[in-house]
Amino acid sequence: MKRNNLKKDKELFKSIKKERKRREETLEMIPSENHTSPAVLEAMSTILTDKYAEGYPKKRYYGGNEYIDEVELLAQKRAQKLFSVPFANVQPYSGSPANMAVYLACMEPGDKVLGMNLKDGGHLTHGWKVSFSGIYYESAFYGVNQETERIDLEEVEKIAQKEKPKLIWVGGSAYPRQFDWKGFSKIADRVDAFLAADIAHIAGLIVAEVHDSPVEYADIITTTTHKTLRGPRGGMVMVTDKGLRRDSDLQKKINKAVFPGLQGGPHEHQIAAKAVCFKEALEDDFKDYGKKVVKNNKKLAEELKKRDFRLITGGSDNHLSLIDLRNKKMGGKEAESLLEKAGITINKNAIPNDPAPPADPSGIRLGTPAITTRGMKSKEMIEIARVIDEVITAKEVKKARKDIEKIARRFPLPYDF
Numbered sequence: 001m002k003r004n005n006l007k008k009d010k011e012l013f014k015s016i017k018k019e020r021k022r023r024e025e026t027l028e029m030i031p032s033e034n035h036t037s038p039a040v041l042e043a044m045s046t047i048l049t050d051k052y053a054e055g056y057p058k059k060r061y062y063g064g065n066e067y068i069d070e071v072e073l074l075a076q077k078r079a080q081k082l083f084s085v086p087f088a089n090v091q092p093y094s095g096s097p098a099n100m101a102v103y104l105a106c107m108e109p110g111d112k113v114l115g116m117n118l119k120d121g122g123h124l125t126h127g128w129k130v131s132f133s134g135i136y137y138e139s140a141f142y143g144v145n146q147e148t149e150r151i152d153l154e155e156v157e158k159i160a161q162k163e164k165p166k167l168i169w170v171g172g173s174a175y176p177r178q179f180d181w182k183g184f185s186k187i188a189d190r191v192d193a194f195l196a197a198d199i200a201h202i203a204g205l206i207v208a209e210v211h212d213s214p215v216e217y218a219d220i221i222t223t224t225t226h227k228t229l230r231g232p233r234g235g236m237v238m239v240t241d242k243g244l245r246r247d248s249d250l251q252k253k254i255n256k257a258v259f260p261g262l263q264g265g266p267h268e269h270q271i272a273a274k275a276v277c278f279k280e281a282l283e284d285d286f287k288d289y290g291k292k293v294v295k296n297n298k299k300l301a302e303e304l305k306k307r308d309f310r311l312i313t314g315g316s317d318n319h320l321s322l323i324d325l326r327n328k329k330m331g332g333k334e335a336e337s338l339l340e341k342a343g344i345t346i347n348k349n350a351i352p353n354d355p356a357p358p359a360d361p362s363g364i365r366l367g368t369p370a371i372t373t374r375g376m377k378s379k380e381m382i383e384i385a386r387v388i389d390e391v392i393t394a395k396e397v398k399k400a401r402k403d404i405e406k407i408a409r410r411f412p413l414p415y416d417f
């Protein structure tokens, strides 16, 4: 795309161009980020952005929505096929609004939610006290076992039996292992709670069949569309057959929660881009992509371990690794900053039982979705691990920056802007 009109806004265009150059020369290794396809970007910049379409297909509060309905129905149909679910609401603006809709649909203010502790890899919206979910709802948490650093289902069951939550969340932002959906489902059934799977991080891996799917076990599934799924920034709520057996009105309640409960007009250009993303994810080569993401991450983890990096849980089953830097005598904040100077974008992250404060935690989180989209393979994982080691151990950034730029330039970005 030439962007001739955007170019006229020189001040803005300069910043966008600099961001483009940054991406060309560096590696995005924040595990929640990716590079979208040109078709997703094009859908995002269509005329669909102009239209108000409050309501749902065939039941809108504004006229002129005949073709908007086609777009939204297409996105719904593709989402249902992609995840094998009977219902999908594709309107949530992003992941947090999608999760909010679950509360509004299933809970009364003051009801109790059980989620994974943020410090152990959970998400703010799973009941954390500074988020709406901990402000308007009572919350209780499970974490990871101190020794194994993995979720301990016996412990989860004990907490669930004691707390009797109305809603249980499974899923997180910094958990490097598979989630045991079946185990959680048994616990939720025993305490008669809704089970919501937040697959934001791993949606693309589920599609690629490199992570088990929660469809048989959860009542509700939420996701973002921009992480491993590689679509536009956005969210979605799905209801499973199990969810409909628990509450036959669940899909109506989710729809009512999203609109008019939480949002006004849906962003139909974003919904069109979600439809593009789902179509791309339904193709065979997306499965291949998801498999490569995990293969690359495992290789990178293995190489880092050879260089005496301590990986939380001893490794990873998915797209991300969480690294405890205490043996390297460096905090997460300094590591993030040095690696950024070297051209590797990662984020500082708390590790389980972190003795350090959140502003400068003991760990870093990194992952392979975006560099795999660029086509990088095992050979590059070895090079990247070597550079990470040089930066963290020797604080050497100048040579590292050159090495990273060379790697990055071998793998052009998937879009022409």
Ligand code: DSN
Pocket (backbone or CB within 6 Å): 032, 095, 123, 173
């Ligand atoms: N902010 C996302 C992440 O980085 O994991 C979670 O919402």
